[in-house]
Amino acid sequence: MVSGLINANPVVYEKKERRVRSAPSDADEYAVESIDQQEVFDHIRDIKDPEHPYSLEELKVISEDAIEVDDHRSYVRVTFTPTVEHCTMATIIGLCLRVKLIRSLPSRYKVDIRVAPGTHSTEAAVNKQLNDKERVAAALENPNLLDMVDECLAPSYE
Amino acid sequence: MAVPSELAQHIESYVDTSRSPTQQATSLDAVISLVKNHLITIETLVREMEIYLTTTDNVIRARGTLLIAELLMNLVSKPLDNVTMHSLIGFFTDRLADWRALRGALVGCLALLRRKSNNGTVTASDAKAVAESYLRNIQVQSLGQHDRKLCYELLECLIERYPNEVASLGENLIYGICEAVDGEKDPYCLLRAFHIIEALVQLFPDPSGPLASYCGDISENLGLYFPIHFTHPNGEEADVKRDDLSRALMLAFASTPLFEPFTVPLFLEKLSSPLPLAKVDSLKYLSYCAPNYGADRMAKHAGAIWISLKNAISTSMLESAKSFTSQSLNGLGFEENEITTEAFMLLKTVLMQNSDLLSSLIMDDEDISTTFNNMTSYGSYSDIPLQGKQRLHVVGRILYITTKTNIACCNRFFESFFPRLMDILEISKRNSSGGCFLDENYSLANKFHFGAVYLCVELLSAYRDLIMESRVTATDSIHAKEACCCMLQRFSLSLINAFCSTLRTGCNKVSDDVDIYFRVKGLQILATFPEDLLPISGSIFENILRTFMSIILVDFNHILLWKLALRALVHIGTFIDTCSRSEKASSFMAIVVEKILSLVPFDESTLPFSLKLEAIFEIGTSRQSHMLKIIRGLEESVFASLSDVYVHGNLRSVDMAIQLLECFSNKIFPWIHGTGDLEEVLLRFAINVWNHVKSWTASDVQVQEKGLLDATMMATKLAVGSCSEESQNIIIQKAYSVLSSNTSLIVKESTTTSIPVHPEGLQLTRQTDKFSHKDECILLLFASIIIAARPKTHIPNVREILHLFIASFLKGYVSSAQALGSMINKLGLKSNGTEISSDCALEEAIYIIFNTKPWNSYNNSVSGQCEATSNGIEIGLSDLCVGYVNNRLLQVNAIVGLAWIGKGLLLRGHEKVKDVTMILLQCLLSDGSTGASKLKQSLLEKTCEQDLHPSVMKSAADAFHILMSDSDDCLNQKFHAIIRPLYKQRFFSTVMPILLSLVVKSDSSFSRYMLYRASALVILDAPLIVVVSEAKKITPILLEGLSVLSEDIVDKEKLYALLLVLSGILTDKNGQEAIMENAHIIINRLTDLISYPHKMLVRETAIQCLVPMSKLPYTMIYPMRTQVLQAISKALDDPRRAVRQEAVRCRQAWASIASRSPHF
Known part of the structure; x- marks a missing residue:
């Protein structure tokens, strides 16, 4: 493992204001609110960066625009941007995103996690690793990794 | 003196540091009580303690000194002679030099210096000696926190009590204090230190005195703390808040004008820092200090202050401008944050101080004039780029604040800006009234530049607010000869015409909402200027009103414009009220009030009816005379449309009548209730209803409009409910006369109240058995009056009315049951009902309800059970409920009625409610007596056997909901019910144990099911705290209730309420055991x-x-x-x-x- 931080001094951006969503009026009990971009973003915006005490949103690793949702076809794709090209944390971040979405979305969903094209030196390898369910399962068998993931996810449940 | 040994023991124990603090405290108390009870004198004690006070052991010496000091602290009320005082203070003064035993010396000095004059005090020379010794010996900053605190308290005490002696120390003192305060960090000590500096300044008022040379040092010292910023979490220093500290510092800064050369630059520097806290504090301090430093001194800084202020206002408004695009009824949607508020306060303060200087600074300001020149050239709000909008807003607000400061500023700003604005708007100085109509074609909206309109409106509203403020405070009155006044008079006509023509239909569609907002506001301000300062002729005023009215009548699709126009009209209406000029008032009445009223009866106008009603009501709120006129008009329309329905059978009017009645119920009656002195209106309404009832019943038309009748009942109820007893008496008399003249109701019921009871017969004849429509109408309206009556209101012929209601609720009229419940609730007891002998007291009423058996059973072959008990002759209410008559509908009606009667009893806390509960419980259980097999049979065959039908049992269970819940229809505060406090708790704790035991005993599943339902309904309305305290017993039944209520969609609200009770138990500590189980x-x-x-x-x-x-x-x-x-x-x-x-x-x-x- 590398000692010291990979990106010692990341740029911290402002958090976006949390939009309060207008719920359908009480008159219609059976109104349907489908899962959309913003809802998925709300699930993952508070995930903590593995290195720094900032959320992924603050570091602009994820943004609302980089999420594609198709509720009818039960499909989500999250594209994230590591803070530096050689970031070895990219896989951890991707794993966190995957675990969080598996836990938060209905089981019918297929989750696709990708590194934004051109933002990582080993982009293809990372993408392959993140979307290989055997490797994901294996990673989560590793207690150290799992601890790390859980620590990152903790703030997103508050 | 028999106590020395004991004393020595106590002293020893106090001085010994190995003893526990409590032991030390008890020995101190013992010594104190010895001295207090005159068993020993202080002199003896001191002599006794000699070795402790003079020993070379530092710890023991410190403890010994402290003992004497603490003793003196506790003996402030014990008189001491001068010699003792002198020797004691001398001792402590000396001890101040002994840094190892300092605590005792400080406490002792404090105790002696604080003594009240009648018990012996320290002389002035001694006090001076203390101060000298203090300054010579103590290094405050080298001491611990508690000792520092004592030091500051001692200094404060010296300055407060011996100002002259201390002041004579001169520079020594000032230097000492500076040294003592330097570098202090503890909040409490700082608070004291700031007070000391404030007090110190008062000691040396001479500007050329010794203080002058130290001002720089002191303000530098103080400046280190500005702005006050706590790094510690708040928990520890809960006793000193940031605000207290900040205020103390502010007072210290403001204590002398001598600080000015040092502090003002500091504040200005901090004002430019990015920290919001620093900005707010600098602005606050500057506002506070400016008056204390005086105009001359502040004048030096005027330029710098203005520039900093301008920057602070611009940046803070830019930051908060995110919501700029949102258009609301309240203007541009800027949120003024704390910085801007404080900045405007400061601007106002400095303007008051140096009007000429600052106003010329502002008027010559480059930024302002650039913005002024650039922004006024844009046609519409939406054309201006975002930054420009923000700058414009900043300039607008600054202009508003400066203009509003005082009349001198107002004149200056008006003179320099107003003509320029008028030029931009191309409004000429036409003064003749003939010229104004030439401006009709001033409808080129693109000439009506938004920036100019906005700034113009800000100026006008500032001027108007200034006038209104000066009228309220009655200070410097503003004359019509003021420059701004003359200027406004010159332009007003053309300006009004310009506003009117741009607001006219057609121009509004293309304009932005913000443009419209300011046009309406401008016109509104011009219309509400005080008469003596801006005389507007009648025709112009009417023109304004017509412009707004045309918006109200035509532009209702443009919601914002419509609302703004309505609000403007209400403002104008309210304003006419304050300046009573009959001409304007009458034109308002004619053009606005009467015009809009005339529209109500006709549906030809395109304005939707609901909007019409909204506009009418809002305009009415502007003035009482308007409202009275409007109420009259609306009343006519209501009764006209009601008669249209009931007499002519015109169903098209139903909708309008309902809307009108709802307007009365929801808006007008609450408004009258709020004003409190318009009872005759309510009385007239209620009487009118009864006047019309006659004509309605006389007609042959049969109209079945449940909604309309409900709306009429509600309006009547509310009208009667807000009346006093006298008016209610009149109404009831009137109503009763109508009722009694209607033979079909009274005669039939009072003489032979009999209902033919056939097993099947009643069901078949259900329709015909109901009252005819007109009887129903009278009955229900009468019931609503009884529901709303006050307890003391006299009800004529109570027995007859009781019989009438009993008979009618059995036919399914719930309102009758509610009226019966209300009567039972409000009837007087026998003891105080003696005034009128013919009156029926509560006991008799209850007897009538429960014990008369007016129901003759025609058919003797009903069933075995029925025959056995009543022999087919007479059946009472309770029997009816339990099902001696095999008529499901009748039974349900009886149970619902019983529930309302029970509610009336329950609210007043009458014990008869127990019987009611028992009957209801009997209904729930009764199938248990006949066996479950029969129940199944009856369920399967759906025939009418003598067990209770499920629907009957369900209504018995639901009766508990009626008993416990708050109702909007009757028996509430609004309708004057007698409500005993905690009735819910009481009912809950009596009925729950019974229900619980019945559940256990019950052997039929269906009956148990109904018991669960009943229990659930009782639980969900009970106060949570009671439920939680019984959680252990309640929880199992509550859970059953959840599953029962989740079966039917109708019960979803009840289910939710019950679930909330469960969540209450879950989150409460007392509920944990029940949850675990x-x-x-x-x-x-x-x-x-x-x-x-x-x-x-x-x-x-x-x-x-x-x-x-x-x-x-x-x-x-x-x-x-x-x-x-x-x-x-x-x-x-x-x-x-x-x-x-x-x-x-x-x-x-x-x-x-x-x-x-x-x-x-």
Whole structure:
């Protein structure tokens, strides 16, 4: 493992204001609110960066625009941007995103996690690793990794 | 003196540091009581303690000194002679030099210096000696926190009590204080230090005195603390708040003008810092200090202050300008934050101080003039770029504040800006009234530049606010000869015409909302200028009103414009009220009030009826005379449309009548209730209803309009409810005369109140057995009057009316039952009902209701049971409920009626309610007596056997809901019910044990089911605190209730209420035991409710309830884990977002109790 931080001094951006969503009026009990971009973003915006005490949103690793949702076809794709090209944390971040979405979305969903094209030196390898369910399962068998993931996810449940 | 040995012991124990603090405290108390009780004198004590006070052991010496000091602290009221005082203070003064035993010396000095004059005080020379010794010997900053605190208190005490002596120390003192305060960090000590500096300045008022040379040092010292900023968490220093400290510092800064050369630059420097706290504080301090430093001194800084202020206002307004685009009724939607508010305060303060200087600074300011020149050239609000909008707003606000400061500023700003604005708007100085109509063609909206209009409106409103403020405070009155006044008079006509023509229909569609807002506001301000300063001729005023009215009548699709126009009209109407000029008032009445009233009866105008009513009511609120006129007009329309329906059978008027009645119920009556002195209006309304009832019943038209009758009843109820007793008496007399003249109701009921009871017959003749429409109308209206009557109101012929209501509620008129309940609730007891002998007292009324058996059974072959008991002759109300007559409908009606009567009794706390409860319980149980097999039979065959039908039992269970819940229709505060406090608690605690025991005994499943339902209904309305205290017993039955209520969609609100009770128990500490016992069932129930389809809040709350369940002991809930997680993962796919969010949280809580795989 590398000692010291990979990106010692990341740029911290402002958090976006949390939009309060207008719920359908009480008159219609059976109104349907489908899962959309913003809802998925709300699930993952508070995930903590593995290195720094900032959320992924603050570091602009994820943004609302980089999420594609198709509720009818039960499909989500999250594209994230590591803070530096050689970031070895990219896989951890991707794993966190995957675990969080598996836990938060209905089981019918297929989750696709990708590194934004051109933002990582080993982009293809990372993408392959993140979307290989055997490797994901294996990673989560590793207690150290799992601890790390859980620590990152903790703030997103508050 | 028999106590020396004891004394020595106490002293020894106090001085010994190895003893515990409590031991030391008790020995101190013992010594104090010895001295207090005159067993020893202080002199003896001191002599006794000699070795402790003079020993070379530092610790013992310190303790010994402290003992004497603490003793003196506790003996402030004990008189001491001068010699003792002198020697004691001398001792402590000396001891101040002994830094190892300093605590005792400080406490002792404080104790002596603080003494009241009648018990012996320290002389002035001694005090001076203390001060000298203090300054010579103590290094405050080298001491611990508590000692520093004592030092400051001692200094403060010296300055306060011996100002002259201390002042004579001169520079020495000032230097000493500077040294003592330098570098202090503890909040409490700082608070004292700031006070000391404030007091110190008062000691040396001479500007050329010794203080002058130290001002720089002192303000530099103080400046280090500005702005006050706490780095510690608040918990520790709860006794000193930041605000206290900040205020103390402010007072210290403001204490002398000598600080000015040092502090003002400091504040200005901090004002430019990016820290919001620093900005707010600098502005606050500057506002506070400016008056204390004086105009001359502040004048030097005027330029710098203006520039800093301008920057602060611009930046803070830019930051808060995110919501700039949102257009609301309140203007541009800027939120003024604290910085801007404080900045404007300061601007106002400095303007008051140096009007000429600052106003010329502002007027010559480059930024302002650039913005002024650039921004006024844009046509519409939407054309201006965002930054420009913000700058414009800044300039507008600054102009408003400066203009509003005083009349001198107002004149200057008007002179320099107003003509330029008028030029931009191309408004000429036409003064002749003939010229104004030439401006008709001034409708070129693109000439009406937004920037100029906005600034113009800000100027005008500032001027108007200034006038209004000066009128209220009655200070410098403003004359019509002021420059700004003349200027406004010159332009007003053309300006009004310009506003009017741009607001005219056609121009509004193309304009932005913000443009419209300021046009309306401008016109409104011009119309409400005080008469003596801006005389507007009648025709112009009418023109304004017509412009607004045309908007009201035509432009209703443009909601913002419509609302603004309505609000402007209301403002104008209110304003006419204050300046009474009859001409304007009458033109308002004619053009606005009468015009809009004339529209009500006709549906030809395109304005929707609901908007019409809204506009009418709003205009009415402007003035009482308007409202009275409007009420009259509306009343005519109501009764006209009601008659149209009831007499002519014109069903098209139904909708309008209902809307009008609702307007009365929801708006007008509450408004009258608020004003409190328009009772005759209410009385007239109620009497009018009864005047018309006659004509309605006389007609042959049969109209079945439930909604209309309900609306009429509600309006009548509310009108009567707000009346006084005298008026109610009049109304009831009137109503009774109509009722009694209607032979079909009274004659039939009072003489032979008999209902033919056939097993099947009644059901077949159900329709015909109801009253005819007109009887129904009279009966229900009469019932609504009785419901709303006050307890003292006299009801004529109570017995007859009781019989009437009894008969009618059995036919299914719930209002009759409610009226009966209200009567029972409000009737006087026999003891105080002696005034009128013919009156019926409560006891008799109850007797009439329960014991008369007016129901003759025609058919003797009803059933065996019936025959056996009553022999087919007479049946009372209670028998009817329990089912001696085999008529389901009748039985249900009887139970509902009984419930309302019971509610009346329950509210007043009458014991008869027990009987009612018993009857209801009997209904719930009765199938148990005949056996479950019969129940099944009756359910299957749906025939009418003598067990109770399920619907009857259900209504008996629901009767408990009627008993416990608050009703809007009757028996509430609004309708003057007698309500005993805590009646819900009382009923809950009497009825719950019975229900619980019945559940245990009950052997029929259906009966138990109904008992659960009844219990659930009692629980959900009971106060939570009572339920929680009984949680252990209640929880199992509550859970059964949840499953019972979740079966029928109709009960969804009740289900939610009951679930909230459960969540209350879950979150309460007292409920934990009950939760543990029932954990399994609770989880089962909650997981079922997660998929309850009919109410989102039920699902959400069920999931929320599951979260605390996961905190229960691991072994208890582990077996439930899979079940819960499965249910929650379904909830992740819930149609509603709120439910899904809760589900994610709940899932995490449950997942973390075991394996941590991603799928759990």
